[in-house]
Amino acid sequence: MRNKGKKSKHAAATFLKRFLQHPGRIGSVAPSSKFLAHAMLSQVDWDNAINIAELGAGTGVFTRDIVKLARPDANILVFEIDVSLRKLIKEEHPDHKGLKLYSDAQKLEEVMRENNIESFDYIISSLPFTVLPHEMSENILNAVNKTLSPDGRFIAYQYSRIMKHKLCEKFRDIKSKYVLLNIPPAFVFNCGK
Ligand SMILES: C[S@@+](CC[C@H](N)C(=O)[O-])C[C@H]1O[C@@H](n2cnc3c(N)ncnc32)[C@H](O)[C@@H]1O
Numbered sequence: 001m002r003n004k005g006k007k008s009k010h011a012a013a014t015f016l017k018r019f020l021q022h023p024g025r026i027g028s029v030a031p032s033s034k035f036l037a038h039a040m041l042s043q044v045d046w047d048n049a050i051n052i053a054e055l056g057a058g059t060g061v062f063t064r065d066i067v068k069l070a071r072p073d074a075n076i077l078v079f080e081i082d083v084s085l086r087k088l089i090k091e092e093h094p095d096h097k098g099l100k101l102y103s104d105a106q107k108l109e110e111v112m113r114e115n116n117i118e119s120f121d122y123i124i125s126s127l128p129f130t131v132l133p134h135e136m137s138e139n140i141l142n143a144v145n146k147t148l149s150p151d152g153r154f155i156a157y158q159y160s161r162i163m164k165h166k167l168c169e170k171f172r173d174i175k176s177k178y179v180l181l182n183i184p185p186a187f188v189f190n191c192g193k
Pocket of ligand 1: 132
């Protein structure tokens with residue numbers, strides 16, 4: 001238990017340090033709360049989710065739950081651009097067969113093909129689209145649109161509603177909810193094609 005507490009303090013400290021070094025890439029001062037994780041991941045039909053991508057995994061707060069909830073035969077492709085944060089996730093899941101770690105979410109389509117995956121059932125995103133370079137956000141949203149299966153869902157949180165119009169340009173059937181118990185509070189968007 002003490003070890004678990006130590007690890008999560010270390011993860012939070014690494015996250016804050018990386019935020020101070022790269023605020024425009026990390027996008028928040030602290031990892032997401034368990035309430036936000038629940039609001040995102042309770043929208044997944046875990047029995048039928050085979051191909052899952054996670055974008056912007058940070059310290060792996062969602063990755064941890066995805067690994068617990070996913071079918072044992074699921075493919076879980078996790079993207080985290082920050083090498084120190086990626087290392088934390090790797091250390092936490094050294095032997096998980098279905099979990100693979102990658103860097104830049106702009107490579108989503110290429111990585112999907114490399115893994116012989118036809119399309120994703122779910123793409124779970126924590127990417128701070130409003131602070132990322134415009135071209136990077138566009139590339140990633142286009143890649144999500146291309147790689148999501150026709151009945152797939154793109155579930156993303158944002159700290160403001162600014163992205164809603166952009167999501168509406170790329171996706172249909174957008175549902176949203178507000179999660180107050182997070183620093184800062186967040187909007188969760190669940191988008192289909
Ligand atoms: C707001 S943090 C979210 C971290 C974690 N999922 C959470 O909710 O606590 C966003 C993460 O996206 C990562 N990121 C930013 N641009 C990225 C990119 N192009 N590809 C993959 N990860 C990226 C950052 O390094 C950061 O860890």
